[in-house]
Amino acid sequence: MPSITVLSGGMGGAKFLQGLLHGLRSGQLPYPADTRITVIANTADDLWIHGLKVSPDLDTVMYTLGDGIDPGRGWGRRNETWSVKEELATYGVEPTWFGLGDRDIATHLVRTQMLEAGYPLSAVTEALCRRWLAPVFEDTVRLLPMTDDRVETHVAIPDAESPSGKRVVHFQEYWVRLRAEVPAEQVVFVGLEASTPAPGVVEALTDTDLVVLPPSNPVVSVGTILGVPGVREALLDTEAPVVGLSPIVGDAHVRGMAEQMLTSIGVEVSAAGVALHYGHRAKGGVLDGWLVDERDAHHLSRIQESGIKTAAVPLMMTDHDTTAAMAAAAIDLAT
């Protein structure tokens, strides 16, 4: 059975996966309906909060594919209640800026208790997916954390009141509380260099027919997955083509805060900037192909010059059919 491996952040990756799965099941793609899909999800924006281990990207993928996501917010559970959050605020417990819904908390309780009993995050994820993915996809879709090790993204922001002039906050605080509205002077991936790929991750990259980088954040989502020692090497080794879709359209991110993150690492905020940052596989990079939006067609020649195959197509994930067409274009570019 053919297989496709997808490196995913949260919302962008989850939405792409929905379109990919829709495309496979509706016959819009040159792969069979029961193609094996392995999702390697970013865990670098995980956090411990109120004593609970929260894995936002794993949960967004799991809830989205398992039809439990709140479609309006794009994260957390549908038909959510907020009693725990209200009570914690009444107790005066900080932080109040990270809202955990009641249904969502059940997931975190199961995860936390399993972790504390000694199970690795990958085993916990597999257990949770027995509820969310197995009933929908049987055993054709697997969700793997990029690593079982604790990795946390922290962001240095300007702080006039601090002697150093800056302050370091957890990525979630930068994103959720500060809405990425202050400059990210530096992004630090605590624990990333010492981490190892979770079981199955390297195999899913080397023993597959296609690797896709969906339009996720190139720094704090796909970038952290690539930062797990062994992942980049697996992508260099694999015989499968590696193709990505630009999260930057018209020199701005479609959603999220890729602009702030790219700026913080000195990468040009454009479809070409990201492509050249990832780099061509023949030159030690990770890409064989890179799909850009029609509006970015003027970047095609620069990308091609680096050796990366490229094409310009509509890249807005407005519905499942449109997203499936993006997946088809990515597959087309890879073959």
Added chain:
Amino acid sequence: MPSITVLSGGMGGAKFLQGLLHGLRSGQLPYPADTRITVIANTADDLWIHGLKVSPDLDTVMYTLGDGIDPGRGWGRRNETWSVKEELATYGVEPTWFGLGDRDIATHLVRTQMLEAGYPLSAVTEALCRRWLAPVFEDTVRLLPMTDDRVETHVAIPDAESPSGKRVVHFQEYWVRLRAEVPAEQVVFVGLEASTPAPGVVEALTDTDLVVLPPSNPVVSVGTILGVPGVREALLDTEAPVVGLSPIVGDAHVRGMAEQMLTSIGVEVSAAGVALHYGHRAKGGVLDGWLVDERDAHHLSRIQESGIKTAAVPLMMTDHDTTAAMAAAAIDLAT
């Protein structure tokens, strides 16, 4: 300022405390309205569940006095939601028989996180009471756990499928799942002998004007508090009178499962049986006085013969005034 110390289990103790506080504030008792009340609560039916530390008796007292209790159930929070419970059941997580409401879970999250950060249960309880008791009673009512150590009540029940013919379950499983409908062959207080009184407990017994044993379970509520090494000694030493109210009325418990528990330790299920089990202080027991219900007036002579002062009054806590009258009768008996 005079002070009264109350040894409390869950519902029975909480209800008595409501009446006592009502009596003080309405001038029905020969103590000033701002009499200091210290509640020493049983923690032997605490449990860890879904990774959370739950202290049922502390919470029942706290929620009841802080006007957060669900009056219908008599435990847990008013306006409760049950999303987490639903979700845990959908995940197939055991046990499903112990229902934690969402609002209640916020309390357990705060408690668990503080315990895991190294705070003792007494400090956690004080922190939680800043929300529940301080706004209502300022600093006149204090709630102390009997101990900061882990103590758990387990119950041996008959089990035909077990080679030994019995099985040991946590007290909460006996009470909540099995509804105390099977005989309790033995009650085991794990950790009780090695426990020490929480800070303030001994002082609250020795440096007070009155000690009251409300109509709580004499085995698994008041009995466990008395079982903390040092507590019984403090009651023998104190100059304050110690007076109790019978939880057995008409040879049956008013609520709960005192009958099963008394039977398991071989104590006669009657107002006199419990009085003689507690014993007269002059003979190494804990009681100076013992209040029984009118229906149990035929027991008075047996109780008096043991040296314990006694009287028969209405002992049903039907409303705050009635309960305040019970408190008045207890005070009257003690003086």
